[in-house]
Amino acid sequence: MTILTQNGAGHRTERLTRERADRFAKCLQANPRFDGVTVVENPNAKGERRFYVTWIPASNARQQDLRELHAAIQIGRGECQWMNYVVTATETAGRYDVENQQNGETYQVQLHAAVGNTCTCPQWEARCRPAGIDCKHCEVVRIHLRLDLVQPSPAVIGAPDVSDLLESEPLPAPARVSRIPASQWAADWGDQA
Ligand SMILES: [Zn+2]
Secondary structure (H helix, E strand, O other): OEEEEOOEEEEEOOOEOHHHHHHHHHHHHOOOOEEEEEEEEOOOOOOOOOEEEEEEEOOHHHHHHHHHHHHHHHHHHHHHHHHHEEEEEOOOOOEEEEEEOOOOOEEEEEOOOOOOOEEOOHHHHHHHHHHOOOOHHHHHHHHHHHOOOOEOOHHHHHOOOHHHHHOOOOOOOOOOOOOOOHHHHHHHHHHHO
16 A cells, blocks of 8 residues: 655555564565665554555656655645634744644644745654655645635734833733634535535
8 A cells, every 4th residue: 555654655565474574575675666665563553463564666756656646645635624623824924823623733834835835743744744745734724725714813913002002001802813613614614625
């Protein structure tokens, strides 16, 4: 099967015993068409068969094919899941907080056309960066931008203006960003997803 390996877009075997994994890895290593051959132990698997082998194609053209496939997979994930997220602009141009409304996880995406986009999620760091592709969060941000759903930066909304600072009255409470619950989004947008 095809996966994002720590060396880039490539392939992996099913789970094998250590001996079989080592043997298969040796065969792959002897073949000039393959590169980045790695035996990986799945820390969560039990029993003998908890190893698998990953590798990437040596050919640049093959690597490019796999990269495009995985880039499309990440875009598909973003398209399926964008409604689960709230995207909020930060004070830095092109940088967004991407919060998963279902589990509260928040990552930061930096869109950067010239040098490539980045994300702070573990998937981007470990898998997408080596392959040179975006993670689904980058696609979620692009979709929210396209639909004009990006929330403004709370820092900008909450900042008192100079006239507030000059008066001795207590500062007014910062404006609150209204957030639409994910369930409401699903009701409003679900049939269009
Ligand atoms: Zn990400």
